[in-house]
């Protein structure tokens with residue numbers, strides 16, 4: 001099959017049908033903006049609590065990063081435990097890392113409860129060291145994580161790496177058996193069905209263009225204007241991640257949209273697939289400008305990276321196919337003759353401090369900033385924010401969420417209004433960091 005500019009996962013998935021002529025409700029308890037993992041997980045939890053919920057999606061259900069990602073359900077955060085501890089203190093850092101472990105269980109529990117056929121499997125992840133000094137840091141990390149959390153990571157020496165990966169270019173690895181893999185498009189479609197089943201109403205092609213404070217019969221709330229009409233809501237939950245736009249300017253100024261791109265090969269012979277990834281791990285390397293890769297359930301190599309830093313366009317996608325294929329062959333020369341059949345891109349959400357952030361901004365609830373760890377954390381934060389909203393209304397104890405209330409920085413000197421003009425510089429800077437560190 002010739003190369004297609006198409007998200008391979010979509011070819012494996014049926015999304016729930018929706019009726020574009022159905023009018024928006026006049027009034028709801030919560031309007032959720034965005035229908036990825038964050039929005040749908042929040043909608044499902046809120047609807048189960050009895051709230052009337054409308055999910056407003058600018059495009060189609062799961063259209064954003066949630067259907068386009070690598071399907072790696074990963075422990076940890078973008079920053080390591082050491083960095084977290086020196087930034088936030090040991091206690092808060094512990095709660096953050098614990099949340100990352102709990103987020104995997106959260107996905108697994110939803111998949112089970114809702115019988116979502118998304119190939120969820122605890123196949124573990126493998127980080128591979130691009131330089132000897134990266135490998136040298138693994139033993140310390142593993143000791144620290146075991147001492148703090150009784151959570152075991154396994155350091156793999158270069159000589160033993162063949163049992164984990166069919167590539168000779170790395171200096172060793174670090175395995176975490178807790179992480180999992182899934183088909184993200186099937187997962188987000190399943191979450192949408194689960195949210196609907198719980199009673200949430202889902203509206204596609206309903207781009208929110210403005211959100212204004214508005215009281216009704218003395219009740220504080222919001223008037224939302226969308227491309228499909230307007231509605232009034234007591235509360236708003238913003239779940240727009242890397243696609244955050246001008247309807248929520250305070251959030252848009254704090255989120256950098258970063259492009260990430262993926263190719264998949266043709267279906268590989270079983271023996272070759274087994275040689276490349278004997279334990280079917282979710283794999284990523286130790287660079288800043290990193291590659292991530294895995295086998296798909298039907299044995300294609302899925303290979304991703306920030307081939308271009310800018311969010312996806314036809315040009316960046318086409319260019320990425322070539323760059324990623326070259327990267328893939330450097331890692332796995334065995335794939336020199338494998339046909340690349342699909343290429344696509346998507347937009348990641350990075351905060352300036354590379355941390356997840358959640359809580360309230362300008363009176364609206366939100367959760368964003370997953371920095372490449374959103375499959376698990378977005379699902380978890382959606383549920384946590386639903387709990388926070390419920391506790392605010394009932395004046396109950398707040399649910400534990402270490403990402404609520406931490407400082408949420410904007411750009412240094414306020415030099416960013418949501419137009420990421422500095423991305424080529426950031427891309428170049430990361431390449432420099434990879435040479436020197």
Ligand SMILES: Cc1cc2nc3c(=O)[nH]c(=O)nc-3n(C[C@H](O)[C@H](O)[C@H](O)COP(=O)(O)OP(=O)(O)OC[C@H]3O[C@@H](n4cnc5c(N)ncnc54)[C@H](O)[C@@H]3O)c2cc1C
Pocket residue numbers: 033034035036037038039056057058059060062063064065066067068069070071072073074206207208209239240241242243244245247259260261262304345346347348349367368370371372373374375376377378
């Ligand atoms: C190529 C790629 C690979 C990745 N790989 C991994 C991985 O392997 N593991 C991992 O953990 N994470 C990965 N991620 C990150 C992960 O996919 C995201 O963090 C996660 O999906 C974010 O979910 P979300 O629901 O917050 O946002 P999204 O899924 O991006 O959804 C946001 C939605 O909001 C909608 N929207 C935006 N503005 C409006 C508006 N005004 N009105 C209505 N709707 C609006 C958008 O249309 C979009 O559908 C990857 C991301 C990409 C792009």
